[in-house]
Amino acid sequence: MIIREARIEDIERILEIYDIAKAFMRKTGNPHQWNSGYPDLRTLEEDIHKHQLFVMEEDSIIHSVFAFIIGGKYK
Numbered sequence: 001m002i003i004r005e006a007r008i009e010d011i012e013r014i015l016e017i018y019d020i021a022k023a024f025m026r027k028t029g030n031p032h033q034w035n036s037g038y039p040d041l042r043t044l045e046e047d048i049h050k051h052q053l054f055v056m057e058e059d060s061i062i063h064s065v066f067a068f069i070i071g072g073k074y075k
Contacts, residue, residue: 018039
């Protein structure tokens, strides 16, 4: 298992993971977080270009994604 910076070619899988997370949050009583389309494609691309989006990968399969933003303001 490794943690590495996300790449543009990871976007499709990253969006899948966020969709799964959003569905889980709605199902478990958190219908308000990320219900406005956030994080959107543009935000993810910006985070990748800023070197602040990471994925956890095992056997070439991405299992999770997170942003690590030092000193950034939370949206």
